[in-house]
Amino acid sequence: MRYWLMKSEPDTFGIDDLASQPDRTEPWDGVRNYQARNMLRDEMRAGDQVFFYHSNCKVPGIVGIAEIASEPRPDPTAFDPQATYFDPKSDPQSPRWYLVEVRYIRHLKRTISLAELKAHADGALQGMPLVRKGNRLSIMPVTPEQWAFILDLE
DNA sequence: GCCAACGTTGGC
DNA sequence: GCCAACGTTGGC
Numbered sequence: 001m002r003y004w005l006m007k008s009e010p011d012t013f014g015i016d017d018l019a020s021q022p023d024r025t026e027p028w029d030g031v032r033n034y035q036a037r038n039m040l041r042d043e044m045r046a047g048d049q050v051f052f053y054h055s056n057c058k059v060p061g062i063v064g065i066a067e068i069a070s071e072p073r074p075d076p077t078a079f080d081p082q083a084t085y086f087d088p089k090s091d092p093q094s095p096r097w098y099l100v101e102v103r104y105i106r107h108l109k110r111t112i113s114l115a116e117l118k119a120h121a122d123g124a125l126q127g128m129p130l131v132r133k134g135n136r137l138s139i140m141p142v143t144p145e146q147w148a149f150i151l152d153l154e
Numbered sequence: 155g156c157c158a159a160c161g162t163t164g165g166c
Numbered sequence: 167g168c169c170a171a172c173g174t175t176g177g178c
Contacts, residue, residue, distance in 0.1 A: 136176070
């Protein structure tokens with residue numbers, strides 16, 4: 001079982017939105033970055049644990065915990081000309097983009113802000129892409145040690 | 155709203 | 167294959 005961090009903009013789809021879905025589960029479509037795609041497609045498996053991160057908002061940070069609720073499968077929005085994330089170059093015979101389903105588990109008792117996490121950038125969270133300058137990965141791996149450390153901050 | 159950092163595209 | 171131009175991300 002692996003650990004991940006996944007970003008979402010609360011104005012678009014925040015953790016409260018996830019918690020209010022049927023079965024508290026949502027297909028994580030729209031990933032259009034190859035690095036994120038590769039991790040999602042090749043390494044994510046049902047049962048993996050996820051830090052749910054709010055980006056592009058007043059207090060960016062980790063706000064909750066979710067889990068991967070399906071195996072990876074082709075992202076159908078890439079084939080839909082009406083969809084925001086339509087990609088004419090994604091061929092259904094050889095899909096370019098994938099998704100997994102994500103299920104809400106719980107909110108953290110408090111938001112663990114990016115600022116707080118960055119305070120450990122040279123310590124326990126050294127090497128974590130999130131705390132590195134200019135990071136834009138929307139999906140990133142979290143080591144078991146980092147996972148435990150961050151949960152201890154809660 | 156600004157802008158640094160980064161990924162992608164396309165001309166050559 | 168290089169790299170300038172462009173678009174996007176996302177913190178501040």
